Amino acid sequence: MWSMIMRFIPSWSVLLQGGFIIGFPILLTRAMSWIRISDGRLGTRTRKASGRKGGGVPAGIQNGAEKDQTHLKNRDQGDEASDQSQAVPGMVYSGRFAEDLQLFKNISDDMADINLRELRIGSLQLRAVLFFVDGLTDKDGMDRNILKPLMNAVRPFEGMNTAPEPQALKDIIVHQIVLVSEIEYTRDPVKSLEKVLFGSVVLLVDGMAEVLILGTPKGRTRVGEEPVSEALLRGPRIGFNETLSDNTAMLRRQGQNTELAMISFTVGKRIQKELVLTYIRDIANEELVAEVKRRIRTIDVDDVQESGFVEQLIEDNFLSPFQQIQNTERPDRVMAALLEGRVAILLDGTPFVLIMPVTFGMLLQSPEDYYDRWYAGSLLRSLRFLAASLSLFAPALYISFISFHPGLIPTRLAISIISSRQGVPFPSLIEALIMEISIEILREAGLRLPKPIGPAMGIVGGLIIGQAAVEAGIVSPILVIVVAVTAISSFSVPMYSAGITMRFLRFLAMFFAATFGLYGVIMFFLLLSSHLLKLKSFGVPYLGMIAPNQIRDWKDFIIRMPLQFLRKRPALIKPKDPRRKG
Amino acid sequence: MKRRILWLLLLIQCLLLSGCWSSSAIEDLNMEVGVALDIADETEVEEKLKAAGGSYPQQHRFSCTFQFIVPQGAVGSKKEGSQSKNFYNMTETGDSVFEAVRELSLRTNRVPIGHHMKIIIIGEKLARTVTLSELTDFFSRDNDIRPSVLLLVSKGKARDVLNNALPGQTPAFVVEGIFGNQNRNSRIWQPVPLTKVLGPLHSKSSFVLQNIISSGSESKFAGVGVIKGKTGLLGGFLDESQLEGLIWLTGKGQGGFLKTKDPETGKLLNYEIKSMDSTIKANVKDGEISFEVKVESAGRFAEVFDPGGERLDEAIIRRKEKVLQDHAEGLIRGTMNQIQHELHADVAGFGTSLRIHHPAIWRKVKEDWDETFSAIPVTYKVKLNIEEYGASGTSAE
Incomplete structure (x- = not known):
């Protein structure tokens, strides 16, 4: 009886293998949670422990006043008044200065890049205020042609003690004082806001119900060169630069829309830097915006040197090899993300803008997919998915085929592999590691080298070392092909940082393959999948695109359907307005 | 304490499992x-x-x-006279x-x-x-x-x-x-x-x-x-011609040729098979089993030694088809003779046909099918269709 049962119990080595397979993920999870707990003791991160979006903001509650921020420059509108009142259609300027000022402030809340400048006109000391957007307006011209004449206006008001009638006052200002060719008048606050956002200066004068729109938009000459890290064949050749106001202006110019909100924060305890959170008010999910705001306020460091600091300090899971916040230098990419209902963060002093939340598909998408026709876009996208899986698994598959499953290789190929591996002294894992590591070193060296030497180094390294290694019998020529294909594939991932993730995981996959063969590769894939399934970026499931709640999200995943069919924004992000207009 | 032991166990496993299981390098x-x-x-x-x-x-x-x-050594390094x-x-x-x-x-x-x-x-x-x-x-x-x-x-x-x-x-x-x-x-x-x-x-x-x-x-x-x-x-x-007959009998051929002599002219006829199909029908009448084989094929003239440049006409084609059909039938008969009377083995799927069409009868005879098969009469019908004559239209007669 007992021996009957014992017969079915596997031998120790089998048990050991099983234990290893079970133990490894447990070990990994344990280590992760331990690290996370110790992080919670030290940092401010735990504050985002509850709530539906993975943060402390309960669903459906509008955020109140932002207290942590102080405004740089002379900005007195902003978040204190945020969200308290939206512009009511049909509202007009009344002519009462304080009321009108407040009205404009209300409709332009959430837009920290709108500046206002109060002044007194000429000898009558009439109260007036100028609205303009920093970066869009020609400030020199404004100072010279609007501010200075208005302040110095003495002659037009000679012999007057009180303010003239509004009509007369308007005539005087237009005819005698302001040195601007384009002038419009309006009583509509929304229209005036629009004009401000597009670069004009709006003059609001005490006692006048009409505001003057003075055309001083300025085309900034240098707005940044083509981004180095995200070159495109087709698409705008413009990238963000290091000046925040330039960047916000670039976004404004990308999307001329009155709903583009820009909320300013100050980050850094000792060296303060301005950070702007931007989103489209009638698209972005409020909860998401609130959560991002909350997380920005938990940033607690001396100096935020680059947006990478922000990324690492506010991301959901800092132990995951996958990035949960996308960085980009391209305004068109940011605008496209904003239009999908995502949120972006701009930081002063860096051209890299952060986009969140991120889904897995985004890492393999490029703006070109949308600019080219849909066949090309779809094909290139599927090619990138293929390349990404190649760059992740090719060396691992090579190792497992060579060491474990010779029967899975076609006969002729098997023969030529056997011939080519005659005399290779290392097991396939060591062989693959030698080549992979030298390729990684080459790549890293190529980045640091000055431009003229870089390509030469690539040739020396790639060609000569590869060839020599084969001839010396250290590695087999097949492996050189595998490594080369892997390296090239990893370059085809449009996001550089996603490529790094693949590079890192590739080595893990190789070790799994060397221990368990194809079985190990599959186990590794499952481990990866289960991690990705759990991963969330600002409450949005990372793999949400691959296993969507609504099948229509697949229209824009591996295959990009024609634009006519992409009528809705991704449901995953739960935008306020699910339909793309027009 | 228990947790510690668990940790230790996992650690030991990792240490012990430093080698590679069941890995054997392909070379x-x-x-x-x-x-x-x-x-x-x-x-x-x-x-x-x-x-x-x-x-x-x-x-x-x-x-x-x-x-x-x-294995022939490294692919890159070419050996002189590698006729080994x-x-x-x-x-x-x-x-x-x-x-x-x-x-x-x-x-x-x-x-x-x-x-x-x-x-x-x-x-x-x-x-x-x-x-x-x-x-x-x-x-x-x-x-x-x-x-x-x-x-x-x-x-x-x-x-x-x-x-x-x-x-x-x-x-x-x-x-x-x-x-x-x-x-x-x-x-x-x-x-x-x-x-x-x-x-x-x-x-x-x-x-x-x-x-x-x-x-x-x-x-x-x-x-x-x-x-x-x-x-x-x-x-x-x-033998080879009996195999040819078997191929015709079963219709399993995918191509090839059929060669014979025209008895009238004594010249060679070579027919290239483009397609072939055969159906074996099992008939049972009063308990007597018989088979009917129907072979159809389409093809072309591949090589014809007939001299002269006469235009091809229907009648000549029909006659040539007949010659070829007879030859094919002869091949089939030769094969049938061998498998029925010499070897006593049904290798052409007659049994399958009987099983499908008359399962009740099959159950009775299947025990000793090969022997039963040897005595069953079979009739043949071969139909060849010469569809074309190759690039040259005049060389046949």
């Missing part, structure tokens, strides 16, 4: 590509080894010859295939793997004395060897076939590749993989295996060997 393996089974007959090498004192108690039932691949053979054969005589495989491990360090085995050739003498199920048992049990490995018989010594190939070629691959020529010659029986053999062996029905013969320097496909269902032994052979 250390010996790739078997073909096997030849013969009646016991030791090679020179074996005899010398035996003379030197290497022997092991055994009954000497048969010799197994394994064909291995010789890229295969080598090792023969081991023993009581069983398995024993022979393991005996090899005394002679070479490399582990043989069967994933890429392509063919198994069985010599005539062996196949006539040992049942096929015994011979294939090892191959069907082994989990390395694919069930897609092809079976052949050889009139003569099977291991000679594995010796013959043009320089730079591997005999096993050549033999496997010849099966791809079915659309060029109608005297190639369809490839029979191991899986297709196990069923008939079990149900005790007869079937045929391609026969391959060897001249000492080259090999050739020549007819088929008939495995008798009842005994599982090789019963006899169909």
Whole structure:
């Protein structure tokens, strides 16, 4: 009886293998949670422990006043008044200065890049205020042609003690004082806001119900060169630069829309830097915006040197090899993300803008997919998915085929592999590691080298070392092909940082393959999948695109359907307005 | 405390498992590509080894010859005059295939793997004395060897076939590749993989295996060997024209040609088969079974030695079709005579037809089908259709 049962119990080595397979993920999870707990003791991160979006903001509650921020420059509108009142259609300027000022402030809340400048006109000391957007307006011209004449206006008001009638006052200002060719008048606050956002200066004068729109938009000459890290064949050749106001202006110019909100924060305890959170008010999910705001306020460091600091300090899971916040230098990419209902963060002093939340598909998408026709876009996208899986698994598959499953290789190929591996002294894992590591070193060296030497180094390294290694019998020529294909594939991932993730995981996959063969590769894939399934970026499931709640999200995943069919924004992000207009 | 122990356990596991399980590098393996089974007959090498004192108690039932691949060195470095053979054969005589495989491990360090085995050739003498199920048992049990490995018989010594190939070629691959020529010659029986053999062996029905013969320097496909269902032994052979008849009978051909002489002119007629189809109909009338074979084929004139430049007309074509039809029917009759009266083995699927159309009758006769089959009358109807005459329209008559 007992021996009957014992017969079915596997031998120790089998048990050991099983234990290893079970133990490894447990070990990994344990280590992760331990690290996370110790992080919670030290940092401010735990504050985002509850709530539906993975943060402390309960669903459906509008955020109140932002207290942590102080405004740089002379900005007195902003978040204190945020969200308290939206512009009511049909509202007009009344002519009462304080009321009108407040009205404009209300409709332009959430837009920290709108500046206002109060002044007194000429000898009558009439109260007036100028609205303009920093970066869009020609400030020199404004100072010279609007501010200075208005302040110095003495002659037009000679012999007057009180303010003239509004009509007369308007005539005087237009005819005698302001040195601007384009002038419009309006009583509509929304229209005036629009004009401000597009670069004009709006003059609001005490006692006048009409505001003057003075055309001083300025085309900034240098707005940044083509981004180095995200070159495109087709698409705008413009990238963000290091000046925040330039960047916000670039976004404004990308999307001329009155709903583009820009909320300013100050980050850094000792060296303060301005950070702007931007989103489209009638698209972005409020909860998401609130959560991002909350997380920005938990940033607690001396100096935020680059947006990478922000990324690492506010991301959901800092132990995951996958990035949960996308960085980009391209305004068109940011605008496209904003239009999908995502949120972006701009930081002063860096051209890299952060986009969140991120889904897995985004890492393999490029703006070109949308600019080219849909066949090309779809094909290139599927090619990138293929390349990404190649760059992740090719060396691992090579190792497992060579060491474990010779029967899975076609006969002729098997023969030529056997011939080519005659005399290779290392097991396939060591062989693959030698080549992979030298390729990684080459790549890293190529980045640091000055431009003229870089390509030469690539040739020396790639060609000569590869060839020599084969001839010396250290590695087999097949492996050189595998490594080369892997390296090239990893370059085809449009996001550089996603490529790094693949590079890192590739080595893990190789070790799994060397221990368990194809079985190990599959186990590794499952481990990866289960991690990705759990991963969330600002409450949005990372793999949400691959296993969507609504099948229509697949229209824009591996295959990009024609634009006519992409009528809705991704449901995953739960935008306020699910339909793309027009 | 318990947790600590668990941690320790996991740690120990990681440390102990530093090696690689069941990993064996591909370059250390010996790739078997073909096997030849013969009646016991030791090679020179074996005899010398035996003379030197290497022997092991055994009954000497048969010799197994394994064909291995010789890797040709690094691909990049070209050797001068690399006319060396890229295969080598090792023969081991023993009581069983398995024993022979393991005996090899005394002679070479490399582990043989069967994933890429392509063919198994069985010599005539062996196949006539040992049942096929015994011979294939090892191959069907082994989990390395694919069930897609092809079976052949050889009139003569099977291991000679594995010796013959043009320089730079591997005999096993050549033999496997010849099966791809079915659309060029109608005297190639369809490839029979191991899986297709196990069923008939079990149900005790007869079937045929391609026969391959060897001249000492080259090999050739020549007819088929008939495995008798009842005994599982090789019963006899169909020669090449009988195989041709069998192909016509079953409609299994994919191409090839039919050659005959026009009795009127005495000149050669060569018909290229483009398609062929056959239906076997089983009729039962008053308990009497009879078969009706209907063969249809379409093709073209490939080579016609008739002189003159007469225009082709319908009547002449009809007459030529008739000549060819008669020839094909003759071939079929020749085959039927052999399998019904000489070999007593239904290898053309008559039984299947009866089973499908008259299952009740089949149940009665299936026990001794091969013998019953030998006495059943068969009628034939062959219809050839000459669709075209090639690029030249005038050369025929």
